[in-house]
Amino acid sequence: MNSNFSLPNQKSKAILERYASSMSTSNAVSFPMVISHGEGCWLTDVDGNKYLDMMAGIAVNTTGYAHPAVVKAVQEQAAKVQHLCFAVFASEPQVALAERLKKHVGQDYRVFFGNSGTEGIEAAMKLARYHTKRPYFIAFTGSFHGRSMGALSLTASVSKYRKGFGNLVPGVFHAPYPQPYKYPRTAEMVLEHLEFLFKHTTPPEEVAGIFVEPIQGEGGYIVPPAGFMQDLRSICDKHGILLVADEVQTGVGRTGQFLASEFDNVQPDIVVLAKGLASGYPISAVMFKEHISTWGAGAHGTTFGGNPVSSAAALATLDILENGAMENARVQGEYLLGRMRALQARVPQLGDVRGRGLMIGLEFVKDPVSKLEHPELRDRVQQLGLEHGLILLGAGSHAIRLAPPLVLTTEDAKYAADTLEKIILEAASH
Numbered sequence: 001m002n003s004n005f006s007l008p009n010q011k012s013k014a015i016l017e018r019y020a021s022s023m024s025t026s027n028a029v030s031f032p033m034v035i036s037h038g039e040g041c042w043l044t045d046v047d048g049n050k051y052l053d054m055m056a057g058i059a060v061n062t063t064g065y066a067h068p069a070v071v072k073a074v075q076e077q078a079a080k081v082q083h084l085c086f087a088v089f090a091s092e093p094q095v096a097l098a099e100r101l102k103k104h105v106g107q108d109y110r111v112f113f114g115n116s117g118t119e120g121i122e123a124a125m126k127l128a129r130y131h132t133k134r135p136y137f138i139a140f141t142g143s144f145h146g147r148s149m150g151a152l153s154l155t156a157s158v159s160k161y162r163k164g165f166g167n168l169v170p171g172v173f174h175a176p177y178p179q180p181y182k183y184p185r186t187a188e189m190v191l192e193h194l195e196f197l198f199k200h201t202t203p204p205e206e207v208a209g210i211f212v213e214p215i216q217g218e219g220g221y222i223v224p225p226a227g228f229m230q231d232l233r234s235i236c237d238k239h240g241i242l243l244v245a246d247e248v249q250t251g252v253g254r255t256g257q258f259l260a261s262e263f264d265n266v267q268p269d270i271v272v273l274a275k276g277l278a279s280g281y282p283i284s285a286v287m288f289k290e291h292i293s294t295w296g297a298g299a300h301g302t303t304f305g306g307n308p309v310s311s312a313a314a315l316a317t318l319d320i321l322e323n324g325a326m327e328n329a330r331v332q333g334e335y336l337l338g339r340m341r342a343l344q345a346r347v348p349q350l351g352d353v354r355g356r357g358l359m360i361g362l363e364f365v366k367d368p369v370s371k372l373e374h375p376e377l378r379d380r381v382q383q384l385g386l387e388h389g390l391i392l393l394g395a396g397s398h399a400i401r402l403a404p405p406l407v408l409t410t411e412d413a414k415y416a417a418d419t420l421e422k423i424i425l426e427a428a429s430h
């Protein structure tokens, strides 16, 4: 158990001790409490403590906990049929889900269902190679795309994730991701770096795909400058490269738009969705333009992908999104951004506040001039959060991500903002 935080909670401690002796040593549990159940945006631990969840199972629990419509959809589908293997049978909920996703992303896309973000990225890599017959990929430093050998070859957020697992899939090249706060490295300079790669190491006509998060998640909730995705689109068009948007964390309404790529009016060739799609039930959807669907039957597959219960949960989630939760993400996100920006003016160590919708990053620095990272302050804020009933998750080395359920109420958003204000002021004054 690697939690850096502590709380006086005996029942949780006992379970965590059992956890420590049975579970893989690779697991990195962040929090010192064991959750018993949840309702709305609130979680209760086995000791009876309540917390407002400002990270939603890492941007997964779109509709919060025990949403009656999701529970009903899951119960009804589980009572009908829980698995069919889509290599063998078509299932109606899965087809209905593909049709609903096309309504949001575009009628000229097809859908491949998997079980996780990583598996979606893996499928996107395979499709990009298969379709283009090209060997190389480009991704960005700071990115997180998953941990299987292919996805890990793209991931470049923390070298610890790669350490000990080489050699990874060959032919992946990385360019820096724009970081408007830390380095005023504009999108233009990143594009120059891509040209540099094309000139010195990676012939563009041999690049199958550029994989990009429209907002970097694990890397620190970093929002690139406006137009960055457009620029990538132009480069891809120029060289026949597929633009692959990893919207595993940004997608399905989290930013207030269905896809974060929409902020730049960009249509990727391939979009990968997962996390928030089914309110916690495992599923991923790889959506790709009709004309690149050149792989034949059996070229790719998976046993559990598009499981009927997960598909039913996803359909219920989309109903809730369409009936106001996506708009709510925009409204509550603007409120939280406003409150955090007002706080930033009072706390010099709160160096940057950025985000879209309910995907907000708070970056902590030693001072606003040096912008030196301040992970200790970030950790202090997280610990105080727990003591005040707020679950806050880190992103990158020294930022906090706010990624609550998209059904966050006005009252809950106010509680979160008031508590953040109080604990950040307290942590920064020490």
Ligand SMILES: Cc1ncc(COP(=O)(O)O)c(C=O)c1O
Pocket: 058, 116, 117, 118, 119, 121, 144, 145, 146, 147, 213, 217, 218, 246, 247, 248, 249, 250, 274, 275
């Ligand atoms: C942007 C992004 N891509 C891919 C993944 C991998 O998804 P999963 O953990 O579901 O395999 C993640 C997970 O955090 C992610 O944030």
